[in-house]
Amino acid sequence: MAKKVVATLKKEGGVTYAKVIKAVKSEKTGAYTFREEMVPTTMVQDTLNK
Known part of the structure; x- marks a missing residue:
């Protein structure tokens, strides 16, 4: 079964990417x-401006 790495990026109060x-x-x-x-x-x- 695969790990859900994306779920760790969706914490409340965290930085959105x-x-x-x-x-x-x-x-x-x-x-x-x-x-x-x-x-x-x-x-x-x-x-985008770089």
Whole structure:
């Protein structure tokens, strides 16, 4: 039986997280790759503006 790791992130009063997926273009090949990050919901706009 699998452990439920996600349940530990949903405690009351804890920090809530959001998954940010950005498309990044490679300078070498011109192909797009996707970069995924888990960031606190308060830092989403800062992460997208980088």
